[in-house]
Amino acid sequence: MKLFDAPQAALGDLETEAVAELIAAASDIALILDREGRICDVAFGNDELSSQIGEDWVGRRLTDTVTPDSRARVEQLLYIAPSLTHPTQFWQLDHLVPSGAEMPVRYCATRLGNRNSIIAIGRNLQGMAALQQRLVDAQHSLERDYWRLRQLETRYRLLFRSTSEAILILDPNTGKIVEVNPAASQLLGVDARKLIGRAFADHFDANSIELIESLLTGVRSSGRTNDVRTRLREQTTEFLMTAAPIRQENATLLLVRLSPVNGDSTTAPCNEPRSRLIKMLEKAPDGIVITRHDGRILSANAAFLELAQLTSEEQARGESLDRWLGRPGVDLNVLIANLRQHGAVRLFATTIRSDYGSTTEVEISAVSAQAGEQQSFGFIIRNVDRRVFAGTPPGRTSLPRSIEQLTELVGRVPLKEVVRESTDMIERLCIEAALELTKDNRASAAELLGLSRQSLYVKLRRYGLSEATPEQEVLP
Template sequence: MKAFKAPKTSLGDLDAEAAAILITAAADVAIIVDAAGAVRDVAFNSESLAEELAGQDSWLGKPWIDTVAPDSRAKVESLLADSDAVAGRQWRHVNLLSARGASVPILFSAVRIGDGSRAVAFGRDLRQLSALQQRLLEAQQSLDRDYSRLRHAETRYRMLFQLWSDPVLILDPQAQKVTETNQAADRLLGRTPRRPAGRDFLEIFDPKGREAVELLLSGVRATGRADEVRVQLEEDSKDIIVSASPFRQESTTYLLVRLGIPVADANAIVLPKAKTKLLKLVENVPDAFVVTGQDGRIMTANAAFLDMAQLANEDQALGEPLERWLGQPGVELEVLTASLRQRGPVRLFVTTMRGEYGATTEVEISAVSVMNGVGPCYGFAIRDVGPRVTAPARASTRTPRSVEQLTELIGQVPLKDLVREATDVIERLCIEAALELTGDNRASAAEMLGLSRQSLYVKLRRYGLGDLPADGSEQG
């Protein structure tokens, strides 16, 4: 500490009031302590600190050591002991106790004045600094947790990548260099320490196959997807099926390249070309098709189902229950699966599908059950039967005339057609009853039914009731 060179001359006759003003201005809080360590007076230069330490009048006459937190008592004793020193005074972090019991961090330094019977403790408010330190600590802890999660996730994915049974490579599409390979790819390509992962990708294949692979990579870069190609390896002329898909990492696009071995072993199933074409047709038909397990969870779905359910890719549907998008949850899928188990294939089951973003579509479902290993799996063909242009109903169309005839149609026509037929039957019976009650007075019948005469004549012609002129002229 460097003191004033001539304090008596420069400060002049400094009285107690002036000293109090200087002390208050020099610190956020100032405490006068007597020789016994008791608080004699307190002054604040910070309104917020004065409010935080409201009730400080009760400190007067009490030992200063009793107004601080237990962990700060030793620091107060050290401050008072060092207050006699002219140089080398220490600043101590002391936690004062507020009226509500909270700790208020203050940085204190003490100075003996006069004949040494009094000491002034100058305090600086550390609340803002403490809050900043706390936020910094929380941010650091959050970063540590995020880093730990990322590290564990990377470890898991690297383990899965290495244990994947199919040969897989990570490719830089711009330089066409291999950046990473898994163990299966190393075994297939015969990688050794002399052949690092940074080799040219096209060198893996024979000259005839390089052009096909290069076209495949160009298609993936341009559209994000491409058909697989079958080529041969350069070293042993082994047939390989090459497929690729892009992914992004740190604003850079890489390709995940899978090398499939088209050799049927004892456990493999090789589909005939006709069956393979059939699967491709199912994938691209305009009607939705989805396969679920015995528990109703989706195993695979075609593009039309993804569009109807408003999903971006198949991964969002896999493992999810079909009833999440179908009809009334917990009801209609249970009815469908129960019917499949007990009666076999289901045809034209009418319901609705709900998309992820609220779109609702009227659909008809046909379903079938097939055995798959130890249990059945279910296939659902879902057709959109929403609003469409239909031919106007003809007067000659056969309409059921009674409830008995209507019930005979159950199981033969869809539910929505049954509802329409039931409405027509009820409407026809009401018109016949009104005509009978009014003695075939059509004006009175129209009034009784709440219809205009013209509307009644239209319905009479529709249902073939009464003798109406062919030219459309009617009489009451």
């Protein structure tokens, strides 16, 4: 605040009436208070405010005119204002008006000369409060609209992905795929992410390409056209293709549906018993994972997502199952080799590593299935942590159980795989024993094993035993 340099010389003997009129004109509300906080006089800057409050404030205590939340600030004003030589501090008080509403006022206060009185000059904040409330209401409206759009998009995504009918969204100008649902991805035999941006017609035989181009041209020009029969490359099944234009923002896209002419079960809706079976598998307490022939995940149920500590199936889809198995590069290769040779695996013991570093002892049973020309694998993953023998540290496998596991592999997988599996098992057990002897002092464990510390850290990470960084180690 900048005051007059010489107020006595500049203002002279300013009359009391002139000062009162000036204060009333410059403020919205001006109060004269005694030291006990009783209102001795009041002035209003406009008639509207005067009629809104009335004349009943004179003689009342200031604390009786404000809300309970503001009474502590009134006491603070009455305590501090008499000691101020300049009105440099502000207090916001919420007054109660006869209409029942609250009126926020911002006051500055100071004592009146040598008297025991206080003058409080206030600025009405109702206009600013109304503007702030309008801003808050507008923000809430935007948030409601945003969440409504998010919910609509979620419903669309759920319907688009859960329908058993093959559906694709195409760019009408280029004929390229913009979006594809899982049913269409399975039908075309290509991962959904790899289909985005590729020409739709490239997946059909030569006789179908001309029909598809004619169909898309007709939809672009007239918005409707007859359905056409098409055939995928290197397949004999015929599909009925329909297309319709849809609007998205300011662009037009094409929605294409593929349905088998002969009622092929790959895209036909599931009957009631099969639908119930699928729902039960999705809610099963054991983890269930469906993968491609190379181990990349196509689908996973909620139990597996909980084991891997994932929040949605999208985080797992397209990733290799090897990412979460206990021995990267070993377990999945053994499982797939066994599935290709025998078609099934039972009670394969390993661990599941979550994305947050925790490990869970599991048993995996798996089966191979042929869907058209594509081979896929199904894995049932059971949590067996409660079966771990007492005294076995968490995340570490007991020796007799590992030997039994290796014995079951004999005759079912090549000897080279069995030898590699047993070597890894022995190496891991030796590392675990060294860590137990040294109380998890890795520097000492490396000396016991005849390894450098760096080599030990590499092996710890390989077997999922690393739970601390090298900086956390205690040197001997």
